[in-house]
C-alpha cells in the first residue's frame with residue numbers, strides 16, 4: 001500500500017473539499033452518489049509529483065451542542081491508525097473551537113507526523129484562525145483554500161519531506177525546516193514562464209548543456225511542462241519549463257487551455273518564478289498579467305529579458321529596464337531583472353544567482369527586535385491617519401511566516417486603516433529589511449495577542 005494520509009478534523013472545516021481537490025472530481029462524484037453513506041472514503045491523491053493514498057473522514061454530523069459523537073471519534077481513530085501521516089484541518093475563518101482542540105489531541109496522541117492545515121484561508125480573514133492555531137502546538141499552519149486551490153504549493157512543501165520518494169535525496173529535511181542550512185541546500189523549485197517564443201526551452205537547454213527539450217521557431221512548441229534537475233555551481237535546482245502562457249482567445253483549443261492551466265500549476269509548485277520576456281516585446285500585457293499572478297500566488301519573481309543579443313547596445317539600457325519594471329510592477333518594487341541570451345549563453349550566471357538571491361529573500365525571517373524597532377520608527381515618521389476624529393492605533397507587529405514574508409499588525413480598527421497606509425508600511429518594510437521583488441504581506445488584526453493567554457499562564 002502506498003503512503004497513506006488521513007484527513008481529519010471536525011465537521012464542516014472543508015475536509016471533503018480538500019479530498020476532492022487532491023483526488024480529483026471523478027472519484028468524489030462516484031462516492032457522493034445519493035444513498036452512498038460512508039464513514040470513510042479512500043482515493044489515490046496527487047499533488048504535483050507526489051502521490052499517496054488519501055483517507056477522508058467527512059460526512060458525519062456534530063452531536064448536540066457541538067459535541068463529538070462516538071461514531072466520529074471511532075472513525076477518526078480508525079483513519080489515524082491506517083495512516084502514515086495526518087492532515088489535520090481547521091477552519092481559519094471560524095477560528096478554533098473546543099472540538100478542534102479535541103481533534104488536535106487525537107492527532108498528537110497518534111505519534112505520527114501531522115500537517116496542520118488552516119483551510120478557507122482565501123482573502124484576509126484566514127490569518128486570524130491561522131494565528132490562533134499556533135496555540136495547538138502542532139507547528140506552523142499551512143494556509144490553504146481547498147475550494148479555490150490556493151496554498152497548494154505550501155501544502156506540497158509540507159508533504160514532500162514526509163513522503164518516501166526514491167529519486168530525491170533531499171527528503172530527510174524536516175517539514176517547515178526554515179533553518180539557514182536547509183534554505184541553503186534544498187533544491188530550489190523554479191518555474192520558467194512567459195509568452196510563447198520568449199525562449200524558455202532554449203534557455204533550459206543552455207542550462208542542461210544539451211538539446212533535451214524541443215525548441216523551434218514556431219510559437220507553442222512546448223505542450224507540457226517538464227521538470228528537469230539542474231546543478232549550477234554547486235546548487236541544485238528543479239526547473240519547470242512551461243508551455244507559453246498565451247492570450248486566451250475565443251477559438252482557443254482545449255489542448256491550449258490545458259497548457260495554460262499547466263503553466264499556472266507550475267507557478268504554484270515553484271518557489272521562484274522566472275518571467276521570461278522577449279527583449280523586443282517586453283512588458284506586454286500578458287507579461288504583466290503573469291507577474292501579477294506570481295505576486296498573488298506569493299512566489300518570488302525574477303524577470304529575464306531574453307534575446308538580449310538582438311538589442312542594439314546603447315548605454316543606459318539596463319537602467320531603463322529597471323525603471324520600466326518598477327513602473328509596470330509597482331506591487332513588486334525592486335524585482336530582480338536580468339538581461340539574457342539563452343541562445344548565446346549570456347547572462348545565465350547572473351540569472352541563476354538572481355534566482356538564489358530571490359529565494360533567500362523569500363525565505364527571510366526578520367528578527368523580532370529589529371522588526372519592532374522598524375515598526376516604531378515607521379509609525380512615528382508617518383503616523384496612521386485619524387478616521388472620523390479618532391486616531392488609529394497600531395499596537396505591534398509580528399512575522400507570521402516566511403515564503404513569502406508575511407506580517408500581522410495588531411491595531412484598534414482594522415477596517416479603518418486605508419489601503420494607502422498599508423502600502424506605505426509594506427514599502428517601508430521592504431526597504432528596511434531588503435525585501436526587493438518578493439511579495440510582502442501585511443495583515444491587520446484587531447483581536448488581542450493570541451499568545452497573551454499563554455504568557456499569563458506562565459507567569
Ligand SMILES: Nc1nc2c(ncn2[C@@H]2O[C@H](COP(=O)(O)OP(=O)(O)OP(=O)(O)O)[C@@H](O)[C@H]2O)c(=O)[nH]1
Nearest residue numbers: 011012013014015016017058059060120145146147
Ligand atoms: N470559503 C471557503 N469555504 C470552503 C473551503 N473549503 C470548503 N469550504 C466550504 O465549507 C463547507 C464544508 O466543506 P466540506 O468539504 O463538506 O467539509 P467537511 O469537513 O468534509 O465536512 P463534513 O462532511 O461535515 O465532515 C462547504 O460549504 C464548502 O463549500 C475554502 O477553502 N474556503
Ligand SMILES: Nc1nc2c(ncn2[C@@H]2O[C@H](COP(=O)(O)OP(=O)(O)OP(=O)(O)O)[C@@H](O)[C@H]2O)c(=O)[nH]1
Nearest residue numbers: 197198199200201202217220221222244341342343
Ligand atoms: N536571438 C535569440 N533568439 C532566441 C534566444 N532564445 C531563443 N531564441 C529563439 O526563439 C525561438 C523560440 O525559442 P523557444 O526556446 O522554443 O521558446 P519557448 O519560450 O520555449 O517557446 P514555447 O514553447 O512556444 O513556449 C527559437 O527560434 C529560438 O531559437 C535568444 O537568446 N536570442
